[in-house]
Amino acid sequence: SVNPDLASERQTASFSVEKLTALLDGGAEKTRIRRAVVTAIESDPVFSRENQYFQTQNERYEAAVRKAVHLQKKMHEMGWTENGPEYQYIYRALSGDVAFLLHHVFMRSISVLGSDKQIAKWIPLATQHQLIGSYAQTELGHGTYLQGLETTAVFDITTQEFILNTPKISAMKWWPGDMGRSATHTVVFAQLYIHGKCYGIHPFIVQIRSLQDHSLCPGVTAGDIGPKMNFEHIDNGYLMLKNVRIPRENMLSKFCEVRPDGTYVRQGSQKINYFTMTTVRISLISDEVLTPLMKACTIAVRYSVVRRQSKLKPGEQEAKILDYQTQQEKLLPQLAAAYAFHFINDYLQELFDRGYREIQRKNFDMLPELHALSSGFKAMITHHCTAAVEICLRACGGHGYSLLSGLPSLYTKILASCIYEGENTILLLQTARFLIKCFMAARAGHPVPPSVTYLAAVKPGKCPGKSKLDFLNPDIYTEAYEHVAVRLISSTASKLQDLIQSGVKKHDAWNQCTVQLVQAAKAHCHYITVKNFAETVEKLETKAGIQRIMKHLCDLFALHGIFSNTGAFLHDGYISAAQMDMVTASYLDLLAVIRKDAVPLVDAFDFTDKSLNSALGSYDGQVYQRLYEWAQKSPTNKMSPAYEKYLKPLLHNTLSKL
């Protein structure tokens, strides 16, 4: 039975939840396929996550390996293939709780960087799991700055082998997933040396464990890096190599080859490699960033209409906490952001698909723009969504802090997305470098990529909004975002030029501008997100109430961004103080409007109870019952030796006195 406080929220939905789910999925047929995958996975007890919050790191790892192996069987049974329509939903259905993710990166790196001969040899072996692959790039002492990697691969012309070494402790590979305990092979990135000359970073296939008994190969030291904030199910590992010899054929050689005589040959372009990294950044947004945020919103919103606390009006029943303005102001902007980022993700996916087609036609013109967008949006979205999940967690008070709420795990996992695949600050600075370049080009009248043509136009002006309703006009707020982005990019470009002209060295000048460059890059991404949301809403069908509610969310996302960062809009007077008060009024009004549809808006994300794995977020809203029943199963409710060992002696001999 559904908690009546939750049930009543669903009766007044202003739109069709089912239609909104289909919109999010990209069509009703896709919804159908997704649900079929979810049902198949969730009905299989091997994939259960019920005990997850009680398990140790070792138990989580073992379960993830078991699931990965079982998944092969399951796919075969169900007739799912890697190219089929079901495939994209499997990982989401498993909530990512499965091993061998790096095995796929291993395969992708061979596909992209390997010669035809290497692909023909290794891909079938990997596909059939006749080996388990990993991807060893990051070192103890080096992450985002790849040129600094210290592992070496020296070509030995006499034996036609590469000799791999980890010359010092900071050169040890550190963090690669699946490498700590599972992998038999890995792609090692190392500095290539031929005849004492360094040719920079290259990828090498190295066997690290025996296929007979899984023991470490000679010269290999490897293991697990130990406990992390999350990812207990993954065996992130370390790897040291001491004079490990691999055949010349094991250097991935689509673009660079070492000939038998030691001649180094570079073939084709490495730009495509560069592009692969940018696509990874975009491809992770959906599963690793948006899904957790949508889950957190679902849990927090459902809980907020079930939890009653204190009285809003004297003499009445205690109020649902979602009826408090402060609670709405915590949660509803995060819900709006989930939709905003869903739509910008669609936009980015489409752009990257187009880019990929162009590149296949040997047209590399889009690369700088794609690199800048993938860097900036990865940083902006992961940052924003991580903060949003944390807000959802805190908004659930004490119960949000219980692992059984599901929120701590969502938070500790999404947090990693701010760090992996490029640290966010460094990525934003890459975007900023692109923006400054384009700004200079645009102002000099040169052509610039489509996403930055707005930089060419000089529009000083003032915001034309005259009433609080005007600020629900997408043209008004989109232009305000555009104005701020241009202003920040332009003022930082000026500062940079001034510094250089005053004699500061270029790299010092750049460093002295980086705090502001990061702000400029964020403003650019925020502008594009608002603009895209507004354009998406405009294109939606007006039926079934979908467009109306999406318009409200778009308005909320945009006005929340202004309300949270008023200084950027007030600074040059583009928005006046009186106008800012209108923005605030409209923003606060919107909270009360969207609050009415809050539960239907999270229902549309269509998560099952099993996928949420949360005592607070279940569809029926029976929070307290669930918390109580679940807690009783905790291993901490088994008898502890602490009583016999410590408590009994402490309390002993004192019985008569009470």
Next chain:
Amino acid sequence: SVNPDLASERQTASFSVEKLTALLDGGAEKTRIRRAVVTAIESDPVFSRENQYFQTQNERYEAAVRKAVHLQKKMHEMGWTENGPEYQYIYRALSGDVAFLLHHVFMRSISVLGSDKQIAKWIPLATQHQLIGSYAQTELGHGTYLQGLETTAVFDITTQEFILNTPKISAMKWWPGDMGRSATHTVVFAQLYIHGKCYGIHPFIVQIRSLQDHSLCPGVTAGDIGPKMNFEHIDNGYLMLKNVRIPRENMLSKFCEVRPDGTYVRQGSQKINYFTMTTVRISLISDEVLTPLMKACTIAVRYSVVRRQSKLKPGEQEAKILDYQTQQEKLLPQLAAAYAFHFINDYLQELFDRGYREIQRKNFDMLPELHALSSGFKAMITHHCTAAVEICLRACGGHGYSLLSGLPSLYTKILASCIYEGENTILLLQTARFLIKCFMAARAGHPVPPSVTYLAAVKPGKCPGKSKLDFLNPDIYTEAYEHVAVRLISSTASKLQDLIQSGVKKHDAWNQCTVQLVQAAKAHCHYITVKNFAETVEKLETKAGIQRIMKHLCDLFALHGIFSNTGAFLHDGYISAAQMDMVTASYLDLLAVIRKDAVPLVDAFDFTDKSLNSALGSYDGQVYQRLYEWAQKSPTNKMSPAYEKYLKPLLHNTLSKL
């Protein structure tokens, strides 16, 4: 041997680290005593935290109980007493990793709320650990709103007993520490009923476990609430009571008593009870909030001078990451905040000591102000410090995400401080209510408490700053903070009045202003913090470079607050756009200045390696060696059954093909 990159940072300190440590401790003698306690605790292997990151919740609990029991012995051995000078340093020396904290709350509640007879009976038993106490207030369905608690205590005149019941699941006690597995007794808060009439919430001493064999008493259901985001060492518990009878003497009766004939007598004032809760909020700031932030700063700053990444200047060695402006902008404001909050904590402690003395003299005039300050500062400091620890964690990139960095545990623990002892949003609204009241009074010419007299003065004006150096003048920035606080309180008061005058009901009007009321309360606390920091700096001795570096930190704290919230200062033109550019310039300049002393500034916090328990933050900066050696000890580096069970069958029969 100290990492040379770290050693070099210490050679150029602009001030005496030892003198600054003494200043933080409140004198060199206190430093000496603190160090003696730390040495005694850390040299005792029972108190070791070395394996903490590898342990399960059950192991953590057992270790915490063991430490709590051992601590009794240790204190006896060392001659430390609860009233001695050493006592205050013990908890910090243990890093809070010990059981029976709620036992002290149990004792305090009896001391404060119990009659002399009750104190005489129970305190000696508790002191000698002849029972283990807990404090059962929070319920599954009720936290901050105490009036809503649902547990009942019905007086049975025939047997002279109270009958305690948990009438529904939401009434179940939930969260009390030490109650899940350890406690034999607890103070239960329940609605008192006599002859069918409810007299509201009262405290009752209830035995929940046998002193013979620790089994649950008849009618008692209790256990552990399961895994949480942190506090694995604490057995937060649940408790259901079914017709549990306790003698009439077990209701704590200093202020309220039930006579044998069922007469209810209220004696004296309950205000003192109210005051006890406010002092708890202040007393937790030091150990639970400031210490974790100072540790996080120590770890992140030391790591940031040891970690080298990418090149600042072409052709040079890779740069220390603390040399990047963006890294300075992440960490140094958090370091400044740690000092700012240390000094405001001193101010609050002194104020509350004074308040306590007044109350003992039956003068309750300070109570409203003290309540408002304790609520607002608890919320503001816990919020700010939690965000700061998260920034430190992220600023360490991938290694910050390893539990071995120590940062994840600091973060997941400090996060709870935003929730416990009053949820922060609710606390800020209590402060706001006080501020609005005082504002109205002040404007009507009535006297107001000292901390809010500034609300009386109407100073429209503009900021007089004319150059970036002017913004290093504490008068200039303190007045700017004051101006913003007055503006936000005044404008929200106006909005509230306007709404009420336009016919909106009082409680609805209040709800519609709460987002802005929270902002106003934060602005007030921020202003007091800046003002107090500036006044503290002025009073410091000018010797040994201490005053100079503290002045820099005070400036940084103040300007960071403006830079991060420019809109509040720009809104009514108090600070102009041109002045804001000066603020920004001064702020960024300060980063480079303070960066030079960053390591000495964290060294002054004087944490030992054992208390940091961090591979990144040790005094010698041997980060990579420590990570590697520590990771090898992880239980994840023992043989896993996953190979035999899953990997071997998967890889089997494929050997010949490679």
